[in-house]
Amino acid sequence: MPKKFVKEFNVIENSALNATNFLIKVQSDTELPEIKPGQFVNIEIKEAEEIFLRRPFSVFEVDYENDVISMIVKILGRGSRKLTEIKAGSKLSMVYPLGKTFTYPSADDKILLIGGGSGVAPMLFLAKESGLPVENVDILLGARSKEDHINVDDYKKYASLHYASEDGSLGEKGFVTQHSVFTDNLNSYTKIYACGPDGMMRAIAKEAKAANVFCEVSLENLMACGFGVCLCCIEPTNKGNQCVCTDGPVFNINDLKW
Amino acid sequence: MPKKFVKEFNVIENSALNATNFLIKVQSDTELPEIKPGQFVNIEIKEAEEIFLRRPFSVFEVDYENDVISMIVKILGRGSRKLTEIKAGSKLSMVYPLGKTFTYPSADDKILLIGGGSGVAPMLFLAKESGLPVENVDILLGARSKEDHINVDDYKKYASLHYASEDGSLGEKGFVTQHSVFTDNLNSYTKIYACGPDGMMRAIAKEAKAANVFCEVSLENLMACGFGVCLCCIEPTNKGNQCVCTDGPVFNINDLKW
Amino acid sequence: MVDLKVKLHDIEFKNPVTLASGTCGFARETAEFFEPGLLGGYFLKGTTLKNRDGNNYPRMAETPSGMLNAVGLQNKGIDYFIENIYPDIVDYDTQLIINVNGSTVEDYIALTEKVNELDKINAIELNISCPNVKEGGMAFGVSCPGAEMVTREVRKVYDKTMIVKLSPNVTDITEIAKAVEGQGADAVSLVNTFLGMAIDAEKRTPLLSTITGGLSGPAIKPIALRMVWQVANAVKIPVVGIGGIMNAADAIEFMLAGASVVQVGTAIFKDPMIPVKIVEGIEDYLKRHNMQSVNELIGGLQV
């Protein structure tokens, strides 16, 4: 029985969340396997010149009832741009489900989820899946300015929402690591999860290590295959070079050489 | 002052003429140069994987009033198929106008235009442009069967229409060279023009030579550049290897090594 | 029923479609997508005597119709393979071939001796063409004396099918092929990757940590196909064709040019099911062309 699949999904929605972020929903005509936060899909960018490899995107939501998977795609370069132009009704080939999930919190955990850039999706997914009461979950999202933030008000039922923006236009001014939930209360959390730009995750990891708080990050290393055969996506860890696509993308910061 | 151009045209129509032939109309936002039958455009097939070069197509009609050029595209392989999927409203990059035209008939000429396969467009264009009274112009179109023929009734005002089909489902049964206008009356024509599959043109040329009738054919050799720099499209002639894209595509059969 | 079986020296493949070394891990990874028994065989990830960490990240760059890699033979060493991986895959109903890599001739010999103990492994592929390691690797594969030496010494200790994998980064690949044939190679496989480079124009830095890396994918197919054609016409031993095979037509082209078996590499990054589709596509082709056996394709180019 295969555990991973290559399949053409039907695109049922592609809507702009803001100027650079798009919500893409795709439907399968067969039953979906279980998919957890942190896991990702590897998407073929069709009919695009000079794009040879697939592009990995975290799963944002899974609707098992309708066999629908959603992703939040941020425009970074040629492939992601092309992907955000896809029309409902067309097909999308995905390899799925890839990678491993986070260490789920236990009932008494208080968790902080930090997302930035293209790393917001797995954080929101984890908030929803955590199973914790809303008061035990804080989400902190960072972006350059208000316009770069997406509206996540739906997640108020799962978590308290906090924002940081470099220009101060939404929430506190500055980077996520300068935000008060981070600077003032880091020790109040028993688990921190983060996904976003490398620099952001490294800064978070540094503080979390200093504060001795459990912290997992979801890495976005460049990938060729996405299923562990090419060894291109490696991250140096205390267990040697590990594959972000199969050993990760989620890593405990204590295992990383950061 | 440039004589050849690279330009993005607006696609204003793409309609199926039958299962494999499509009429594509594109509009320029600048004035068109003069374009004559036999001349062609070299079209970029965008957003297609593994298509690197442009594809040449004969001009079928020119509407100088609205700066519109039409082509008839027959699906042969990957590029032509992709092209026939283009939507009105999109852009099409063309290099134009390329190649040379036919030797125009004089007022007292009686001409026969023979088209087959992807070679119908320049024949119809020439019929229209010939300036001859309808009784001096015969068009003979060949195809496998009725379904492969396109409807050209509009050209009744320029010419008498004759059809050959291999299965006899439209017009006479057989190849164009077996058609009665060809077998019985070849000497009644002062000029014959042909465009279509290599085999068809060679068969026509053979008979025309035997009958000593003036005959020009429009060749469709494989092209890389379309404007005379790569020397890939060559045809051996009595003047040496000539470029179909610049010395042709129209050649007098007496110049060919057929 | 068409017959897809092919022989390479004295081992039989149920069909000519195999996976290339370094692109199929140790076969277990693709088994998550499809039954390994569907393919003719697997050329397992390049293995060395000792653990190798490989090169630093980034190791990959996308290029027009292809990619560069600079993995640098990351693997846990032959002993780890024998103890921890081999038992997992020993029952796969397909040919498993080990791709061995040394910095010295002694390395190759030591590796081969260990492989000799593995009953399931009926063939060895000597990689003398890896462009991504500092010592050994391609150095052996780009000169006749180097290629000859490795082949000759390994031949002395290995009785099963010995395939030598050639580098395309040479002036005349037929010279190298003939040299290894002369030293007892049972087959040659070609090509390994082309040494290439990619630059980030905006940042003005190389895209790979190692500056240069190995080019693979459809971009190299025309060159690889030419080399397979040349080598198949120059040697008597069978040829394994590799380089940019993406579909059944590509695989058939390599066989027409003279390959007995093909390896699919980079294509599976694009679609892990491609190898299975290629098997089906070849079968369909044979039926459409009224051929009884896939062997009719080998060297069947009409020139």
Add this chain to the structure above:
Amino acid sequence: MVDLKVKLHDIEFKNPVTLASGTCGFARETAEFFEPGLLGGYFLKGTTLKNRDGNNYPRMAETPSGMLNAVGLQNKGIDYFIENIYPDIVDYDTQLIINVNGSTVEDYIALTEKVNELDKINAIELNISCPNVKEGGMAFGVSCPGAEMVTREVRKVYDKTMIVKLSPNVTDITEIAKAVEGQGADAVSLVNTFLGMAIDAEKRTPLLSTITGGLSGPAIKPIALRMVWQVANAVKIPVVGIGGIMNAADAIEFMLAGASVVQVGTAIFKDPMIPVKIVEGIEDYLKRHNMQSVNELIGGLQV
């Protein structure tokens, strides 16, 4: 204002963008699209002593991100050029460089002596790397003695800028580059096409009349870039970079790798205006990066 002027030995190009031999005819053809004075220069179609018909049709096959050609140096010979073409183009406000091709060393010498008489031609490109001719051509370019001989003998009769065009079909291109530098080449240009092949799987025939042909286009860019980088680090004479350049970023990458001038080839089949867009793109890049002169790019890769 940014300065786009570059020097190659002792001739100056108004900008580093030139067209590659065999892809721009004799410059007149592109003049139907744009003013030739917009470009740094033209490397004119490969010219031989006598008329050559070239190879049979078909001479071209499309490949993934590239194409194969087997033109085989069709041209009307140097005398025809001097009498019928040169007068047409002599007033173009750009560098015109003749690409000369011989079957023997004597051919190269005889050709060069004729080129010597042409005042407008400030440089010659010795093509010792054409893969599409039976005699001469690439044979000279794939061995050091061959390359040295042609270079040495032509040097004796030519005082202006002598550029030697290298073949990529070699094990170590730096050896050839150093060899021709040693014999007095003023610059090297690289790369010519890679020997490749294409097959029609359905018809089971080669797509080119000559079976093999020369691969060009973006597919080869990573390999060409690597070779330019290696050669620029191995020789002191300037390097002309060629291979799959499609846009300004590609051209800049070649310059960062060490090229002083670039040649655009196959790209103009795709879009005849690309060379002009590349000049504009380089200018824009320099402005965005606060650079005064395009010379700052040459060899500017940060490693």
